[in-house]
Amino acid sequence: MSRLVVTDLSHAFGGLCAVQDFNLVMGERDLVGLIGPNGAGKTTVFNLLTGVYRPQRGSIALDGRELVGLPQHRIVGLGLARTFQNIRLFGRLSALDNVRTAFYARGKSSWLAALFRLPSSRAEERRILGAARELLDAFGLSAHAHEAAGDLPYGLQRRLEIARALATGPRLLALDEPAAGMNPAEIQRMMEFILWVRERFGLPILLIEHQMALVMGICERIVVLDAGRTIATGTPAAIRDDPAVLAAYLGTEDTHGAAAAD
Numbered sequence: 001m002s003r004l005v006v007t008d009l010s011h012a013f014g015g016l017c018a019v020q021d022f023n024l025v026m027g028e029r030d031l032v033g034l035i036g037p038n039g040a041g042k043t044t045v046f047n048l049l050t051g052v053y054r055p056q057r058g059s060i061a062l063d064g065r066e067l068v069g070l071p072q073h074r075i076v077g078l079g080l081a082r083t084f085q086n087i088r089l090f091g092r093l094s095a096l097d098n099v100r101t102a103f104y105a106r107g108k109s110s111w112l113a114a115l116f117r118l119p120s121s122r123a124e125e126r127r128i129l130g131a132a133r134e135l136l137d138a139f140g141l142s143a144h145a146h147e148a149a150g151d152l153p154y155g156l157q158r159r160l161e162i163a164r165a166l167a168t169g170p171r172l173l174a175l176d177e178p179a180a181g182m183n184p185a186e187i188q189r190m191m192e193f194i195l196w197v198r199e200r201f202g203l204p205i206l207l208i209e210h211q212m213a214l215v216m217g218i219c220e221r222i223v224v225l226d227a228g229r230t231i232a233t234g235t236p237a238a239i240r241d242d243p244a245v246l247a248a249y250l251g252t253e254d255t256h257g258a259a260a261a262d
Contacts, residue, residue, distance in 0.1 A: 003028050003204050004080075004172050009058035011048055018044040019228045022058070026172065030204040031194075033219035035212075035239075037248055040225040042208045043085070046176055049206075050082050051075045063171055076105055079171030083161045085180055085208075091150025095141055095160050098149050099132040102167035132167065138200070139163045155186055159193065166201060173197070175207040179214050187211055191218050216240065224248065 002025050009022040019041045026032055034042050047053045049060055051072040060067040067075050090098050136142050139159055144152055149160060158178060165173060179190045191214050198205055209215050215222060216236040224232040224239060226248040232239055239245055 002026065003030075003063060004206075005059070005061045006049070007059040007061075009045070009048055009055050009060065011044060011053055011055050011057075017228050019048065019055075019225075022225075022228075022230060024206075024223060026204045026206065028204060029198060029202065031198055031218060031220050032204075032206050033215040033222045034206060034208050034225065035210075035215055035222060036225035039227075040248075041228040042225055043176065044228075045225070046082060046174055046208060049075075049174060050080060073105070076168050076170075079169065080174065081165040081168045081170035081172075082174040083158075083165050083176055083178065085177040087157050087161055089149040089157060089161055089164070092148055094146050095136060095149050095152065096132055096145040098160060098164050099135055099167050100128055102164045103128040103131055105168045135163050135167055154181065155189070158182075158190070162193075162197065166197070170203060173201075173203050173205045175205060175209075177208055177210060179209060179211045182211070184213070187214055190214065194218060 004024065004026040006022060006024040009019060010017070011019045022041075022045055024032070034045060036042055044053065048055050049067070051067065051070055051074075055068060058068070062075075062078055062080055065078055067078065067080065070078070090101065093101070133142070133145065136145050139162075141156065141160060141163065144156060144160075149157065152160065162173075162175070162178070175194070178194065179187045182190060194205060194207070194214075195218055197203070207215075207219070219236060222232075222234065222236055222239045223230060224242070224245050226244075231244045231248060232242045234242070
């Protein structure tokens with residue numbers, strides 16, 4: 001069964017077409033990479049999927065539920081969580097509190113129960129605290145639970161951001177450049193970590209990434225954008241040798257010629 005079905009997604013800023021007729025189908029445990037040169041439209045796709053922008057045309061269905069037109073918090077509540085290229089943790093809050101805030105997206109107590117500290121609200125607080133601690137433990141962050149998120153090393157901040165996204169109970173996880181700014185050893189650890197997240201939580205993962213070692217190393221399928229259009233879709237091996245992809249990245253005369261002849 002398809003988890004995510006995106007059909008003819010299109011969006012323009014003024015006269016600039018940022019994304020045109022983007023299509024994507026993801027199953028329950030798919031790991032898909034979205035790549036392309038700078039300005040290709042990758043982040044715009046993520047912003048459309050997560051409700052930051054409303055597409056001018058097209059459909060986004062998650063487990064059969066249409067997401068277009070919904071506010072961002074409703075999209076998160078229906079199961080599409082994301083991280084950002086620039087880490088957006090609450091820097092002054094502890095690692096534990098960063099994760100706790102995300103669990104409230106699934107909270108069931110009313111504001112009235114919270115205001116008067118009713119038994120149902122107190123029980124939910126205990127449940128959320130326990131779940132947040134368990135998630136930090138699973139991510140190897142227990143020792144940093146009470147440290148300010150902004151004081152953590154960069155790699156741990158990336159890990160914490162993914163933990164916070166998972167605290168919302170997603171049905172699909174979208175990662176925006178999870179290996180940005182990492183050295184080769186850190187990239188290798190991030191590759192292993194993403195695979196672990198997929199297996200541990202049983203989630204499909206869609207990721208934007210400029211680190212080709214990561215994309216080619218773990219993605220089962222890759223979608224390539226250029227100037228808002230999908231120019232190739234396939235396995236890493238197929239994408240590596242695709243003339244249109246080489247043209248988009250290299251832009252040489254010979255490569256353009258090969259692309260045109262394909």
